Amino acid sequence: MISILKKIISSPFKFLKLIIIQVLSLKMNKSEFIDNQTLRFAKLGLSRKLALEKLENIRKKYNIKISDMSSEHEVIFSALSLLDNFKVNKILEIGTYDAKNIKLLSYLFNKSQLVTIDLEEDDENFKNFYNRLEKDKLRKFVEQRDNILTSLKNVNFRKKNSLELLKENDKYDLIWIDGAHGYPFITIDIVNSLRILNANGYILCDDIYLEAFKNSDKMYQSTGGYQTLNELEKNKVISFHLVHKRLSKKDLVIPSRRKFIAIIKKKY
Ligand SMILES: C[S@@+](CC[C@H](N)C(=O)[O-])C[C@H]1O[C@@H](n2cnc3c(N)ncnc32)[C@H](O)[C@@H]1O
Secondary structure (H helix, E strand, C coil): CHHHHHHHHHCHHHHHHHHHHHHHHHCCCHHHHHHHHHHHHHHCCCCHHHHHHHHHHHHHHHCCCCCCCCCHHHHHHHHHHCCCCCCCCEEEEECCCCCHHHHHHHHHCCCCEEEEEECCCCCHHHHHHCCCCCHHHHHHHHHHHHHHHHHCCCEEEEECCHHHHHHCCCCEEEEEECCCCCCCHHHHHHHHHHHCEEEEEEEEEEEEECCCCCCCCCCCCCCHHHHHHHHHHHCCCEEEEEEECCCCHHHHCCHHHCEEEEEEEECC
């Protein structure tokens, strides 16, 4: 009780926001969003139901737990892995983080070659991204990440800045853009990925916000991705569709704060 009181006194606005979110959530019908998400998948020829079943089986078989980073991107990947007419030879992930996602991908696409890239540990942006971790915790984090990476036979990890993809010659069938989310990185990542994507390939781009933030930043919160995709679509270079990133009430309750994942195809 005392700790709750302390929280209210220390940040009354945060507390008020929490109350408002709780009240608004009571009025929400979550199943509407799930149905809507299923439709968004279906429009792309993807079965969310079958994808969830496959994901569940893979999780059980390889003991892969749901993590903080888990979201609908995993379901989309699972759905894409079920497409008969989509041959996936090579996959690229921009932003390895703890390597749990590339581990899941390596089982979903066990016949493909996967490449995952992340910044050098002494890169300023890497340090900023992980500044919530103390030095010793960061060392452990990197050690655990590397243990996972070396255990995966079809995964190749490269320490490099995604901006260097400008020099990449390999081609990919599936690219997961999940590095720095703000401008200019996101724009450069999208353009570079389009250049190295095979004609029938897919790009998935994480954390698309539709509405601008008061405090946008280059790592997390930005509409840079959405603006870039809109311009490319307007000029008939790509087509893209959005699916909700998360389907919990707290993630959907404030419309302007909803996050999406973009599923992108080239039009050339
Ligand atoms: C959101 S995490 C990635 C999560 C992971 N892909 C997943 O699905 O769980 C973002 C990662 O991108 C990395 N990153 C940020 N900017 C980058 C850049 N320019 N090039 C490569 N990696 C970058 C960060 O170091 C961090 O590990």
